[in-house]
Amino acid sequence: MLNKRVIKIIFICLIAPVFLIESAHCRTEYDYIDINNPFIRKIPIAVPLFKSMSGSEKEKVLSKEASNLLSRSLEFTGYFKIIDRDAYLADPKTDTIGSNINFKNWTGIGAELLITGSLFLKDNVIEMELRLYDTFKGLLIVGKRYKGVVNNQRKMIHRFCGEIIYKLTGNRGIFDSKIAFVSSGSGNKNIYLCEFDGHNSEQLTYNKSITLSPAWSSDAKWIAYTSYSKGKPDLYIKNLKDKHGAVVAKKGINISPAWVPGKFQLAATLSFSGDPEIYLLTGKGEIVKNLTNNWGIDVSPTFSPDGKKMAFVSSRSGFPQIYIMDLDSGQVKRLTFQGKYNTSPSWSPRGDKIAYSGMQNGEINIYTIDVKGEGLTVQLTQNSGNNESPTWSPDGSLIAFSSTREGPSRIYVMTAYGTDQRRLLALPGEQTNPEWSPGVIDN
Template sequence: MDILMTGGRIKLICQIAMAFLFIFSAPCLAEQDYIDITNPSLRRIPIAIPLFRIMPQGQVNTQVSRNAPDLCAENLEFTGYFKILDRGAFLENPRESDITGSTTNFRNWTGIGAELLITGGIWINDGTLTMELRLFDTFKSQILLGKKYTAGKDKLKKVMRTFCNEVIYYLTGRQGIFDSDIAFVSTSSGNKEIYLCDFDGQNSRAFTHHKTITLFPAWSSDGKWIAYTSYARGKPDIFIKHLQEKRGFVIQNKGINITPAWVPGQFKLAATLSYEGDQDIYLLTGRGEKIKKLTNQWGIDTSPAWSPDGAKMAFVSNRSGTPQIYIKHINSGRVERLTFQGQYNTQPAWSPRGDKVSYSAREKSGEFNICVVGFDGRGPVRLTYKARDNESPSWSPDGSMIVFSSTREGPSRIYVMTAYGTDQRRLLTLPGQQTNPKWGNMDN
């Protein structure tokens, strides 16, 4: 079966002039849901990813042909959707056969338990990397997805992440997370600074260099801006910085300026200010100009978190005597209390689907755990247990995972888990402590 189809070509131009060429593809959505990410008892799908074939059109060393499927396997395994099968058990070697599937004996793959198969061909000419990649349903002996990519030879990781995003989109109907970044606070330099890393914890790098206390990173919905609080000018002010361009703004009202949260799809943000006395939440422009006051109640209101449509805002208030999470309906102004269990519930984060809010809850033992509650109050469900302090939950862009900080191994580190609390694992280890993670949207 040859999947080189006629059709439109889509060119994706990266910031460093890299281009991908998609010249063949299957339909965007599967005929059936292969993976239902809303199912809390999701079964991992066995998938075979053999070494890719070195194509005769050019030359490429065997290490590159091994690295590419390894990167593919690592990306897909990270999601928790797949069981990567051991290549030592394979009965067939697509590296020595037709990668299009025309000569593939799919019984050789179903016989070892593989339900999905990825094959690939790779070659390099004059510094240009070209890859043909295909996803098969082995039981149906059917191709599900085919893509061809052309890029600089140093962009292997980017190519594989792009293909893995396509695989996830086909199998789930939702975009993958492989182009997303995570911001967090780290004391690696001796001070609390904002750091960034890739979705899987790789490529960690410092974003701020204030050499003081820096907290509360928040991504704009287009992924181009980060707002955060820093004591760089002697008191807590909000800094708004563009990720690529050397420009930004500072919100430095009298008193504290903390916990920024961008309005979805707009260059506006909510933040906690105290220049009028009490800590209240205000709506601000992206430059820091005040638009209006969003809360006006005795006590402390802080930690705003927007619903995906921007119509509601979760926040923390002690108006009932202890810190609890409330929801404000922006158009009507109505405020409802969301959490009732426990005496200390903070750090709300709204799921991308808009149906749940995750938060940190202090137990009677004094330890903190991550909980999730329906925005209508149904629940809550605790996701972490007997693992010391677990705080600052933040959802992945597709809503399938939650990143959080935990002291379960001693110093605070960054961890991830599924949206249902399964498959909890450490994301990265750096000197010092890491806290307050925020999962950003896809790269733009």
């Protein structure tokens, strides 16, 4: 009963904020963040502690948690430089709420953006009012009010982060996304999920065998993966909610799934013919057709965001290299020429680049390559162990990958330009195969 009420409150408060505090002239898109080169200069932003409305101890603690979480979450994007609270000129108790903000106190310390917040706690339900200002223009960019149970504070803060990033970049960002990955902590490799920032990791599969290669459908309702549950590598297609689905268990290997954007179809490598080829499958695991037909290894498909092209790894030249196939014409062209071992392609959600891992001089690193034109290649990692399995955040701003830079393999995150490399999480065992979900997960 309580649960139902809580869910109702969450629904009202999260899906539809109580009201919008948004002035008309704030609707124009601001070019605060140039998505073509957003990490050259980080925007200085101030996130003072939220004002506790009743002043109770519990409320103060929650206010501090909420403002710190907002800070950390914004910093995670790589777009912002969070200004140290010790540097503030303004008195947060009197000066950060309402319409009488003295913006000079904020421009004086270099803050170009300011977030103010207030928090009111009553009967385990919190009400937050959050605002983002342009301090130089003295303008409210976006303001929202959220109401929900204390346990949903994280969701509320991330919802507001999404609003901020939407206003600044025109994209909803990553705050609703999850990352699937493989961890060996249980003694066997199993699939786990965590939130975009590495928090709240949970085990998804409980196999007593090897489980690999999670792949999200573009509606984030399905995950496909490879498991040795029946003694050999078979492909499992699972609905995340009710766990029903299909198994592709043909002779040989059934591996490396990738969903077709916007469709209940996926590509995967099957070797029942005696040769590993990429096939197009329905979401129920039935073969639609061959996509590749070439002696040698064809593996690891990834689709362009419009679903018209597929990049994949082929050893047809004698070494694994990345190729792009036009799915209408079936024409294939080689994309990578540097080095003798380029694998694990991941097509950017923006469509312009493919990230991959390449081996040179015995070291594996992450590269990006332009899909069009000369195929400009940029090396994003170096001198930091082996770096593999790149996967793009749903807005194309970040890349998660696995690295052995600290010894055991762990999941790391960096910007799409290779800056701000940091560990996402560390669990018992080793973590590999990260796979970032699409932007919106409705569960």
